[in-house]
Amino acid sequence: MSSGADAAHMPPDSETKTPERLRRLAGRLLSGVAAQSDRLTNDGLARIDARKWHYAVLASLQEFGPGSQATLSRRTGIYRSDMVGVLNELAERGFVERALDPDDRRRNVITITAQGRRQLRRLDQILDDLQDELLAPLSPAERDQFVRLLTRLLDHHSQQAPRPPAPGS
Amino acid sequence: MSSGADAAHMPPDSETKTPERLRRLAGRLLSGVAAQSDRLTNDGLARIDARKWHYAVLASLQEFGPGSQATLSRRTGIYRSDMVGVLNELAERGFVERALDPDDRRRNVITITAQGRRQLRRLDQILDDLQDELLAPLSPAERDQFVRLLTRLLDHHSQQAPRPPAPGS
DNA sequence: AATCCTTCGTTCGTGGAGCTAACGTTCTTA
DNA sequence: TAAGAACGTTAGCTCCACGAACGAAGGATT
Numbered sequence: 001m002s003s004g005a006d007a008a009h010m011p012p013d014s015e016t017k018t019p020e021r022l023r024r025l026a027g028r029l030l031s032g033v034a035a036q037s038d039r040l041t042n043d044g045l046a047r048i049d050a051r052k053w054h055y056a057v058l059a060s061l062q063e064f065g066p067g068s069q070a071t072l073s074r075r076t077g078i079y080r081s082d083m084v085g086v087l088n089e090l091a092e093r094g095f096v097e098r099a100l101d102p103d104d105r106r107r108n109v110i111t112i113t114a115q116g117r118r119q120l121r122r123l124d125q126i127l128d129d130l131q132d133e134l135l136a137p138l139s140p141a142e143r144d145q146f147v148r149l150l151t152r153l154l155d156h157h158s159q160q161a162p163r164p165p166a167p168g169s
Numbered sequence: 170m171s172s173g174a175d176a177a178h179m180p181p182d183s184e185t186k187t188p189e190r191l192r193r194l195a196g197r198l199l200s201g202v203a204a205q206s207d208r209l210t211n212d213g214l215a216r217i218d219a220r221k222w223h224y225a226v227l228a229s230l231q232e233f234g235p236g237s238q239a240t241l242s243r244r245t246g247i248y249r250s251d252m253v254g255v256l257n258e259l260a261e262r263g264f265v266e267r268a269l270d271p272d273d274r275r276r277n278v279i280t281i282t283a284q285g286r287r288q289l290r291r292l293d294q295i296l297d298d299l300q301d302e303l304l305a306p307l308s309p310a311e312r313d314q315f316v317r318l319l320t321r322l323l324d325h326h327s328q329q330a331p332r333p334p335a336p337g338s
Numbered sequence: 339a340a341t342c343c344t345t346c347g348t349t350c351g352t353g354g355a356g357c358t359a360a361c362g363t364t365c366t367t368a
Numbered sequence: 369t370a371a372g373a374a375c376g377t378t379a380g381c382t383c384c385a386c387g388a389a390c391g392a393a394g395g396a397t398t
Contacts (some may be wrong), residue, residue: 018244021228021293026300026312027206027221029319034203035356036326037196042383052196059190070346075187079386084348106346106393124190131195137325138318143195146318149311150198156306157205204385211354239375248357253377275364275375345394351387358381366373 037134044130049093050123053078053086058095058120061112068107095119206303213299218262219292222247222255227264227289230281237276264288 022028041052056076061067064075069087073080087110090096095116101107112120135143191197210221225245230236233244238256242249256279259265264285270276281289304312 017233018246019225019228019232021232022225022245023320024316025296026303026316026319027203027210027296029316029323030199030203030206032323032327033319034196034199036323037199041196056188056191059188063188063190064186068346069348076191077187079384080347081349081386082384104346104394108347127194127196134195134326135322137321142318145314147193147195147198149307149315149318150195150202151192152306153304154198154201154205157202157303237375238377248355249376250357250378251355273365273375277376339398341396341398343394343396346392348390348392350389353384353386355383356381357383359379361378362376364373364375366371368369368371 040130040134041127044126045123048122048126050119051086051089053082054090054095055120055123055127057083057086057090057110058112058116058123061096061110062117062120066109066111068101068109070107072110090116093119209299209303210296213295214292217291217295219288220255220258222251223259223264224289224292224296226252226255226259226279227281227285227292230265230279231286231289235278235280237270237278239276241279259285262288 045051045055053076056078057072060072060075067075069083070080072078072087073083078086087096087098091098093115095113097111097113098108099111101109135146138146214220214224222245225247226241229241229244236244238252239249241247241256242252247255256265256267260267262284264282266280266282267277268280270278304315307315
């Protein structure tokens with residue numbers, strides 16, 4: 001066989017192919033790959049009843065220690081409004097504990113539990129595998145540079161963006 | 170001054186910094202950059218009352234000629250259900266024309282108009298500029314490789330993914 | 339002390355995007 | 369001619385990034 005499938009009932013290229021103009025657009029490529037990546041991680045994590053937000057919060061707690069919800073919000077990029085739900089899920093599963101801050105009674109101090117740490121280790125493992133799957137077609141060196149390029153782009157664009165109102169206003 | 174801002178009222182790193190674990194995750198970087206890119210293009214296009222889907226459809230028409238809505242759907246990746254609205258918008262603006270296909274009365278044949286071609290040229294220009302802005306921190310060679318890496322990833326993952334039910338089932 | 343501004347946790351809601359389900363119409367095929 | 373598929377369309381779902389607003393609490397200024 002010259003190729004896997006019978007060409008008889010194959011639609012012509014103009015029916016299925018993506019226009020060149022679109023294939024060139026970095027933005028489009030980016031969304032596409034990001035979508036695939038999201039699917040991968042969501043599906044992978046769903047298998048153990050977890051979401052990527054869980055990982056973000058647990059990792060943040062592990063690395064920087066306990067913090068208020070607002071703090072976690074800033075560290076993870078999750079919106080204050082959405083953090084509530086995430087922490088509810090984590091608390092239900094026994095991975096974090098919510099306690100009132102005696103020094104500032106507006107705050108909840110969030111602490112990671114022993115179970116939370118175990119779960120974090122599990123998540124680390126899973127995400128590692130998923131990362132491998134995502135970057136499968138790239139060589140180690142390419143993966144490295146890919147991540148570096150992405151990092152530079154992200155840093156560049158998240159700097160000047162949403163500047164809080166200048167102090168001289 | 171040693172650095173731009175007064176350190177007096179600066180929160181400690183543990184309040185704002187993103188955990189290392191998260192900064193490594195390709196998936197997270199990807200979503201982040203993709204989000205920035207989306208914002209850029211959406212904002213840029215909104216200034217002339219356009220959306221990215223418009224570009225996808227117009228480019229597809231220009232490159233492959235007229236086609237049914239289902240065909241356009243396949244070429245652009247836009248869902249059949251959503252294509253309706255996009256075409257309504259394009260038709261309102263006079264960029265495409267919808268005509269019944271006399272050979273197959275289920276189909277609408279979509280054709281790009283002269284105005285549509287003009288608009289496409291405008292969009293090409295704008296998207297070029299936006300691309301430049303998005304990839305600003307990268308050298309030409311880096312941009313090239315970035316796009317190549319993305320393309321490989323996308324091609325790899327869109328191959329085996331949503332296989333239509335195998336003919337031998 | 340009283341006032342004003344800010345932060346915090348929370349609830350509710352919005353808009354976009356991807357995706358599925360279903361329906362009536364029309365074409366194809368067996 | 370009967371069954372199945374493709375088409376355009378409407379409706380609805382879920383997820384996500386955001387924003388508005390509120391009561392509670394804290395901090396700073398008068």
